Amino acid sequence: MDLRLLFAIWCGKLTVRLSRAMGGGGSTVPGRVALAIDPLVIRKLAYQCRRGAILVTGTNGKTTTSKMVSDILRRARYRVVHNRSGANLIYGVAAAFVQAANVFGRIRADYALVEVDEGTVRKVVDQLPLKAVLVTNFFRDQLDRFGELDHTVQLVSEGLSRAPYDALIALNADDPLVAGLGPGRPQRILYYGIEDSHYASPISEQSREIKPCQACGATLKYDSFFYAHLGRYRCPSCGQTRPTPTVSVQQVALRGVEGSDMILRTDTGDFKVNITFPGLYNVYNALAAAAVTHGLGIPDHTVATGLAKSAGSFGRMEVIRVDGKRVLLALVKNPAGIDAVIRTVLEDRRARHMVIAINDKFADGTDISWLWDGDFERLSASDHPPESVITSGIRAADMAVRLKYSGYPARRITIKNSLDDALQEGLARIDHGETLYFLPTYTAMLEVREIIRRRGYTRHFWRV
């Protein structure tokens, strides 16, 4: 009997209760407590998972992709321990295991599904019985936290070097920074990518997104872009090209807020998948989830039904019903993410009013200059820009300035620092049956969900 482990679990569980009683979500503090008592708590519990662990990392799409992976695994009748709700630092991981363990220190699960940000990969890699690692994409995100992008890629690369040789590594072929992690590794590498060029454009929205070749440093040439620096590329200098994906999207049709239809191809055949998540970036998330589960031997039809049944995860993109109106909450945290959300808003030609709520607390990133890298010009120059935008949060005025300089008419911008006021004003502007697009940063999202809960709307929660 491991008394240290038991004590760590008991104290962790007690902290969950205390923290919930005091109104907190209990997603990291219990992990801190448990790790302080037993630093090996993750390792001891993770190694009890019968089939091993799956690690998901990358800048954008971790939470949604993990949710999809989890839904596919459950569809295949596996039991999954998963650190949900986006608390993906090491404490969040520990907290998830502590909560899943029983008071005797046992975990009954087949898979541990662990999503961590790029900086945490190295810290957990040795503590998990790794079967697979999935890397989604690399974008610039909160530079004040990880330093620079090259450094971020380096952190993940070092983590992968410590993964066991029999683990599967699933990499995004369309992101040269991710695909560049593949060559020369002893592990089994599985690439995934989009082959349908219907939504590709010949030019990048912003030239700044072109990345240097990971092998030789020369500037990459692109035949087409999906978004940001994701696309079909090749290096004119060393000849490195986008790897041919094993799991790919052969055809895709976006249906706006309703979701997307696609045809996936694996080495066992083609099959149709419908997802209820909107936007091309969620097509990537579904593709990534399909790739890693396919690589673990889950049959194609189970992958398809798992994805079809998967539903929105904690505020990444979810719809809340409020008195016959709808609020679509879409988390924004970096330029690539906000570009993807802007695209999705514009796909809905009925979208008339928006709220953008920008906080600059630690969890949001204290430096808000990333707003200037977001493609708000696309929103303003659209043939159907929103009729009005309310900016909110601590840096509401900065957001208003950004919109004004993107060419959006200043008289259609309202600044309301209070999120409660912004939500009420936004709801007042839309009619019954309409959708208010609400784009908060992380802490603003937590705040607005709390406002919604206090107002008693949570019971009518409706997920995309």
Next chain:
Amino acid sequence: MAGGLAVRIAHLYPDLMNLYGDRGNVIAIYRRCQWHGLAPELLRITLDEKVDFRDFDILFVGGGQDKEQKQICMDFTKVKGAALSDAVEDGVVLLAICGGYQLLGKYYRTGTGEEIPGIGLLDAWTEAGRKRLIGNVVISSDLVRVGSDHTVVGFENHSGKTFLGKGLRPLGRVLLGFGNNGEDGMEGAVYRNCIGTYLHGSLLPKNPALTDYLIGASLRRRYGEAQLKPLDDTIESIAHEAAIHRARQPVGR
């Protein structure tokens, strides 16, 4: 806009040096030129392009990651350095942020003591620091005045510590934050119409008086005089004040 005075803007290394929303500065210059009834023209200039910068009115260079900064360092000193110095001596407006600012100085001394040369346009030098200087900044600068207010606001994130030679003027005195080096209370540098600074955020959109100062200086050089009518800066002023308020609070809370 047609028929307005032309303003030629060059964005240097937009593909390599755009670390912290630096393009916001170019957007601000471009938009305000339009709103002032001028005819701005924007050119992107990158590695290996040899240009006579005296043909331009406003030049901008931002900050980059270490790898990219090394790439442009060669280009800066070997290909463009002399032309940049000539242009600044000729009165062309140059705004350089963070990494760009460091490269205008004499050298950057790394943690291992290696000296990476700059173009020496500014009598300044930079030394690698151990601690990153991060946070909201407010400075007081003689270059701008709105009523009796001389404040310029921004966000800094740098580990290099820059020191100015005796004859070189700072952009301003630090009221809140660290500035050039966190020691002497100075931020940025001004030489003729060239400004180097660590402030991003982006810098210019929230400091419209500074943007207009730069546009005005470029007009005076090319056309002899500049009368910029005041614009409606209500939103910019709110953001400016909010940034000062935020700089007084603890970071991240």
